[in-house]
Amino acid sequence: MARGQRRPGGDGRAAPDLFQVRISHLSGHGRAGRGAEQQLAQRRGHRPPGAHRRRVRDHDQSLDARPFPGRPRLDHRHHAWCGQLGDQRFAGATPRWCAARLGPHLPHPRGLADVQRPSRRRSRPGRLPARPPDHLPQLPPSQASPRAVDGHAVPHLRDHHPGRGGARGRSLDRWLPAPAHPGRGAIVAAADQVARPGRHAGLPCRPDPRLQPVRGPLRRGAVPVAGPRAALLRADHGALGPHSRAPLVTTVAVVGLGKIGLPLAAQFASKGLDVIGCDLQPEAVASINSGRSHIREEAGLEEAVRTAVAHGRLKATTDTTAAVAKADVVVVIVPLMVEPDRKIDYRSVDAATLAVARGLRRGTLVVYETTLPVGTTRQRLKPAIERESGLTAGADFHLAFSPERLYAGRIFADLRKYPKIVGGIDPASTDKAVDFYRKVLDAEVWPVENAETAEFAKLAETTYRDVNIALANQLALYAAGRHVNVGQAFKAANSQPFSHIHRPSIGVGGHCIPVYPHFLLDDAADGELSLVRDGRQTNDGMARVGIEALDRSLGGLRSRRVLVLGASYREDVKELAFSTAFAIVDLLHRAGANVMVHDPLFTPAELFALEAEVVDLDSEAALSADAVVVQAWHSSFHELDWRRFKSLRAVLDGRGSVDPQSVREAGAAYVAVDAPREEASA
Ligand SMILES: NC(=O)c1ccc[n+]([C@@H]2O[C@H](COP(=O)([O-])OP(=O)(O)OC[C@H]3O[C@@H](n4cnc5c(N)ncnc54)[C@H](O)[C@@H]3O)[C@@H](O)[C@H]2O)c1
Known part of the structure; x- marks a missing residue:
């Protein structure tokens, strides 16, 4: 019988499906499980063992007889810890049912794994209660989430259940034990019931020691699910699969x-x-x-x-x-x-x-x-x-x-x-x-x-930025010699919503942008991703372009005192990974300059790898610099007065962050990869 179909009852009306819930640590459809189920049925005096087996088979066929991958076998030791769900006699919801309607975080007892069909008769007060009817509306997966439990699923089910068997059957509360506290929600109360030793039709019943009911204010290890005071259970994990214990994360x-x-x-x-x-x-x-x-x-x-x-x-x-x-x-x-x-x-x-x-x-x-x-x-x-x-x-x-x-x-x-x-x-x-x-x-x-799509999404996103910066750099190099104000031109271009041209600079650093294109290029075939390869080369070459511009402006760098401002790969981050500062210092050394570095985010020891003199911004050495290279424009530099540098002749603005006028007012030349050539005064 297909799930959701009604069985005719003795009175000719649609009869509820009656289920007995077995709570066990581990359970299965194997022979051992059925043997234990027979014992259970015999002890309850419901049916002879053979009939019970048939009912189990019925259930398998009617609900979902597919084997569950990874589903564990029955553990005899735990099978007797069974019974219904606390003294409310909650029964009938399979983990699958709960997951489909209420989301995976319903505090379904872990090991509420098997459902048997002990009777086709209607439920009577004092006997096993009915399972919630199959025609309850199914929630789409997007709502069958913890949020759905919080905000939608339970009221939704309550609203739609048409009720049967009198007033007790008119709401979901019939199947979920009554909330212990108003507002906490039936789900939480249900969880409490699971962990409480209860009367279980004469069966030996102990709470699952891993399940800890949480009442009142939230405690450590409890996860709120149904309102500010609601709490779930801390529990251990079992194997995977729909019948495994509920996926509670603590x-x-x-x-x-x-x-x-x-x-x-x-x-x-x-x-x-x-x-x-x-x-x-x-x-x-x-x-x-x-x-x-x-x-x-x-x-x-x-x-x-x-x-x-x-x-x-x-x-x-x-x-x-x-x-x-x-x-x-x-x-x-x-x-x-x-x-x-x-x-x-x-x-x-x-x-x-x-x-x-x-x-x-x-x-x-x-x-x-x-x-x-x-x-x-x-x-x-x-x-x-x-x-x-x-x-x-x-x-x-x-x-x-x-x-x-x-x-x-x-x-x-x-x-x-x-x-x-x-x-x-x-x-x-x-x-x-x-x-x-x-x-x-x-x-x-x-x-x-899948995982590959997620991996690629991040690489695509960062590679897009690298290639975009490379495009900005190439456009800037082309335009700067043609009387173009590149900054204004890009701003104007980006006023069109499809244009997102980035800012030209003396290089790209950090963990991400200069690194991740190589994750793609590493296994790219010949001819694949040529744009990415080219963009990487362009950006790697920008430090040289900047230092050459400074060299031209000063008429040579040999013996010049050059201060590099900011060692980080970008402003306000203490991170040297793939910082362009390394390339800048190296190129200056090669050109014969005396190189100093200042970065307030690092101690001198932390800048040791740069192989440059680390100076304080107020030091005599720093203030006597002939030229400054702005490599990372930290917030602490924003108020910098260039007039403090008594011998300053040129500033290379590597990030397009400095006001050119403030540099010129200090009597120095403003140099940038996207700026027209400016000669420093002698
Ligand atoms: N930094 C960023 O801006 C950024 C941005 C987005 C994504 N990411 C991603 O995050 C990753 C980490 O970046 P981060 O900035 O946090 O790096 P980080 O260098 O600041 O920190 C990495 C930490 O991992 C620790 N570590 C290294 N090997 C370990 C090991 N075997 N076991 C335990 N700890 C180990 C290190 O000691 C270090 O504390 C990056 O590789 C990147 O994929 C970084």
């Missing part, structure tokens, strides 16, 4: 507590989850555990870390494997770089992956957020995890990729704004990751077809 391990990982950890903690941050650096771990952020430049991060640690929601450790062993979800956000020869350096990601795999439990969701070349999640990381853990992706654990697209310096604002792209190695992994991100982010969560 603990998240974040691997990599850098500029992106630490704000993410704080964000997850702010949503009520227990977060264990993992990093190789003991100093960072110690700092976080004392409530201090080791990342100073991120707006709101200090406060977020302090609050999360104070509330006991965030801890840090250097032991990734131990943290993963306690986690329901693992988010990996360690760096992936390219070496100077453009070879991709997987060492951090591979090391993190091994550490994760060693602690991985069945049922865990692993999400990589580190930007990866297309196919890496499936072809490199999945086999590595499987080899090390002995578990199978898709059957034993979920695996997804979700690129992090945040902009350092405004991460918490971006977390609320940017859609979160999610693609799993299979649809179940995508769903699971989407559920997780809907719980922890305020932004839209945007599932895509």
Whole structure:
């Protein structure tokens, strides 16, 4: 009988489907399961064993007889811990039913795995209650989410249930035990019922020790689902599949507590989850555990870390494997770089992956957020995890990729704004990751077809920017010698909504834009992505273009004192990765200049790798500079008075940020890659 069809009852009317719910840790349709079901039926005195087997078969055929991949076999030890759902005698909703109508976060008892059809008669008070009718409206998957549980699903079902069997049957409350507190919602109350020892038709019944009802104010480990006072259950994970225990997430391990990982950890903690941050650096771990952020430049991060640690929601450790062993979800956000020869350096990601795999439990969701070349999640990381853990992706654990697209310096604002792209190695992994991100982010969560699509989306987005900057640079070089005010021209062009020309500059730096095109080029065939390759070369060559312009303006750089302002790859971020400062310092050295560097975000020791004299802005050496190169225009430079530099002859504005007039007023030449040539005074 197809699901949703009505069976004729003895009175000729449509009879409700009656079910008995069995709560077990592990259950299955195998022979062992049926034997146990017979015992159950005999003890209840409902039917002889043979008839019961037939009913089980009926049920299999009528509901959904497909085998569930990864579904565990019945565990005899736990089978007797059964009965109906608390003393409310709630019964009848299968995990599938709950997931379809109420979303995956219904606190369906884990192991509410099997449903039997003990009787075709109508429910009577005091006997088994009826299962909610099949003709209740089905929620689309988009509503069958935690949000749907919060805002729509339950009232929706209540509103639409037509009722039968008298007043008790007129609402969903008939099947969900009554809320313990008004406003908390029946779902939460149902969860409480599951965990409470109850009367179970004479069967030995104990609560599942992993299920902890949460009443009253939220406590640690509880996840709100149905209003401010509602709370769910903390529970362990079982195997995957529709009959596995409900996917409740309470603990998240974040691997990599850098500029992106630490704000993410704080964000997850702010949503009520227990977060264990993992990093190789003991100093960072110690700092976080004392409530201090080791990342100073991120707006709101200090406060977020302090609050999360104070509330006991965030801890840090250097032991990734131990943290993963306690986690329901693992988010990996360690760096992936390219070496100077453009070879991709997987060492951090591979090391993190091994550490994760060693602690991985069945049922865990692993999400990589580190930007990866297309196919890496499936072809490199999945086999590595499987080899090390002995578990199978898709059957034993979920695996997804979700690129992090945040902009350092405004991460918490971006977390609320940017859609979160999610693609799993299979649809179940995508769903699971989407559920997780809907719980922890305020932004839209945007599932895509698979992990490869999500990987490519991030690479496409960053490569677009690299190529766009290259186009801006090429256009600027062409126009600057033709009496064009390039800045004004681009502004005018961009007033047309389809034009988004970026700003020309002396180079592109950072983890992302100069790096990710190489993730594409690495496996591109000859002739593929020629535009991307060309754009990369153009941008890499801009530092030389800028220094040559400065050289021309000064009439040579030999023995000139040149101050590089800002070592970071861009303004207001303490990050040297792929900073153009390295190329600038190198080119100046080669031209014979005496090079000084100033960046208030770094200590002199941190700038050691630049191989330049690190100076204070007020120092005699800095103020005696012949020329200044603006490499990163930090906010602290905005009020800089160029007249303080007594010998200043030229300023190379590498970022198009400086007011040319203020430079000229100081008696110096304004030099930029998009500006007409300006000679410095002797
Ligand atoms: N920085 C950005 O602006 C930005 C923006 C978007 C996306 N991302 C993505 O985030 C990734 C990380 O960027 P970030 O800026 O946070 O890097 P980061 O260098 O600031 O931090 C990385 C952290 O990972 C830790 N780490 C490295 N290997 C580890 C391991 N095996 N186990 C545990 N911890 C390990 C490091 O100690 C460091 O603290 C990037 O590679 C990129 O894919 C970065």
